[in-house]
Amino acid sequence: MRPSRTLATALRVLTQLRHDPRTIALLLGVPCLLMALLRWLLDERPEQLDALGAPLLALFPFITMFLVTSVTMLRERVSGTLERLLTTPIGKLDLLLGYGLAFAVVAGLQVSLVSALSLGPLGVDVAGPVALVVLVAVIDALLGVALGLLVSAFATTEFQAIQFLPAIVFPQLMLCGLLIPRRELPGTLEAVSDLLPLSYAMDAMISLAASSEVTGGLRDNIAVTAGAALVALILAAGTLRRRSA
Amino acid sequence: MIEAAVAVEGLRVVRGHRPVLDHLTFSIPPGSVTGLLGPSGGGKTTLLRSIVGVQRVTAGTVRVLGRPAGDAQLRGRVAYMTQAPSVYGDLTVEENLAYFAAVLGAARPRVQEVSEQVGLTGQRRALVGRLSGGQRARVSLATALLGRPELLVLDEPTVGLDPVLRRDLWNLFHDLAAAGTTLLISSHVMDEAARCDRLLLLRDGALLADDRPAALLQQTGAGDLEGAFLALVESLGRARVT
Numbered sequence: 001m002r003p004s005r006t007l008a009t010a011l012r013v014l015t016q017l018r019h020d021p022r023t024i025a026l027l028l029g030v031p032c033l034l035m036a037l038l039r040w041l042l043d044e045r046p047e048q049l050d051a052l053g054a055p056l057l058a059l060f061p062f063i064t065m066f067l068v069t070s071v072t073m074l075r076e077r078v079s080g081t082l083e084r085l086l087t088t089p090i091g092k093l094d095l096l097l098g099y100g101l102a103f104a105v106v107a108g109l110q111v112s113l114v115s116a117l118s119l120g121p122l123g124v125d126v127a128g129p130v131a132l133v134v135l136v137a138v139i140d141a142l143l144g145v146a147l148g149l150l151v152s153a154f155a156t157t158e159f160q161a162i163q164f165l166p167a168i169v170f171p172q173l174m175l176c177g178l179l180i181p182r183r184e185l186p187g188t189l190e191a192v193s194d195l196l197p198l199s200y201a202m203d204a205m206i207s208l209a210a211s212s213e214v215t216g217g218l219r220d221n222i223a224v225t226a227g228a229a230l231v232a233l234i235l236a237a238g239t240l241r242r243r244s245a
Numbered sequence: 246m247i248e249a250a251v252a253v254e255g256l257r258v259v260r261g262h263r264p265v266l267d268h269l270t271f272s273i274p275p276g277s278v279t280g281l282l283g284p285s286g287g288g289k290t291t292l293l294r295s296i297v298g299v300q301r302v303t304a305g306t307v308r309v310l311g312r313p314a315g316d317a318q319l320r321g322r323v324a325y326m327t328q329a330p331s332v333y334g335d336l337t338v339e340e341n342l343a344y345f346a347a348v349l350g351a352a353r354p355r356v357q358e359v360s361e362q363v364g365l366t367g368q369r370r371a372l373v374g375r376l377s378g379g380q381r382a383r384v385s386l387a388t389a390l391l392g393r394p395e396l397l398v399l400d401e402p403t404v405g406l407d408p409v410l411r412r413d414l415w416n417l418f419h420d421l422a423a424a425g426t427t428l429l430i431s432s433h434v435m436d437e438a439a440r441c442d443r444l445l446l447l448r449d450g451a452l453l454a455d456d457r458p459a460a461l462l463q464q465t466g467a468g469d470l471e472g473a474f475l476a477l478v479e480s481l482g483r484a485r486v487t
Contacts, residue, residue, distance in 0.1 A: 008344055008348060011344075079331060079332075080327050087323070089348070089349065243315060
């Protein structure tokens with residue numbers, strides 16, 4: 001592994017994105033619009049807005065980064081550039097960490113923008129420290145990046161890659177405690193939700209929304225989310241084969 | 246004796262249940278231009294991939310620059326240009342080259358040098374996705390040249406190029422060979438065969454010939470290499486019938 005190659009890869013991914021201003025506008029603009037819509041929708045129910053606001057701050061980057069990464073990586077596989085890269089001295093983790101770094105930068109921008117809008121003009125209240133809210137949201141984005149890199153190995157077309165959103169992301173959304181608190185889930189489903197990484201990300205955000213205390217439980221949830229992202233990244237490295245049939 | 250740049254022995258690749266390459270044995274001397282010719286679907290790309298080390302092989306050995314093909318130590322020394330240009334369509338020519346230069350650890354001035362070598366200096370700031378097919382192929386070729394590889398494996402590098410550019414690129418290939426680079430170049434255009442030092446004729450996964458162009462003409466008594474190729478195919482057909 002070489003940091004210079006990771007950095008070059010991150011810069012390359014960001015440059016590709018820079019050539020696609022519409023995607024940047026959508027990445028940054030859509031979450032802001034949705035948050036404004038939510039604020040309007042819950043105009044009469046401020047306590048619900050506060051409960052949902054922080055978790056949504058983390059969900060936007062998770063979902064968008066999952067989609068953007070899986071499609072970008074799939075393109076890399078289909079165009080032959082991945083095979084070319086794997087004939088060069090670049091390490092598999094150099095490549096994947098480069099992707100992670102690039103999308104972490106984009107996620108950081110996205111989260112900062114949506115947070116500034118939500119916590120400022122839209123008046124969403126978050127009890128916990130704002131810096132921590134942003135950090136957890138970026139870690140969630142990285143989880144989305146890592147899962148996106150992993151599932152791209154199982155798709156051969158962009159249509160298939162996009163179908164992994166309902167297949168991989170929606171079940172985690174349904175069981176992460178946002179619809180029904182995790183402790184009130186039917187027994188088997190609660191056990192399943194314990195195995196899904198998004199559950200820990202949302203637990204962290206839900207507690208940050210409600211309490212200003214940074215508890216050990218919060219730290220554990222953040223660590224589990226980051227650990228899951230790392231495991232997914234290593235599994236994704238395992239799907240990169242230098243030799244194929 | 247000088248060690249061969251590429252030594253293939255008993256190479257066999259089976260895909261599905263069909264042998265794509267069947268017991269190939271040959272070697273390629275260093276500092277030469279070897280042409281790999283034959284009809285499409287005959288196994289040319291599979292053979293190139295086996296030499297680069299990205300192909301899973303069923304049996305046999307492939308040694309490149311004294312090491313097993315695909316060895317980690319070879320990654321900076323062998324460059325491969327695939328048939329479909331494998332470069333980023335959403336980056337400019339210069340951004341593509343700069344990225345691959347960083348990956349290969351090539352010095353930054355190489356970007357300018359290889360752009361000149363393939364005649365793309367005028368398009369340096371153009372998005373690759375907006376270039377013509379022939380220009381895109383040259384970006385891909387430039388990328389392969391970046392790291393000054395000892396072995397250059399090119400899959401149909403001159404498809405879609407006009408005669409002037411084709412001549413310029415073949416001159417470049419011979420300059421590189423004169424400087425010690427080994428080149429293995431596939432083509433299905435027979436008039437390019439005459440420009441090679443050696444020829445490998447591959448058909449249905451088997452080698453029909455491995456010789457110098459002049460020797461092939463002499464052996465078959467044909468007037469040109471296309472005729473020589475046909476004569477070899479036909480003599481093989483007769484041998485199978487009898």
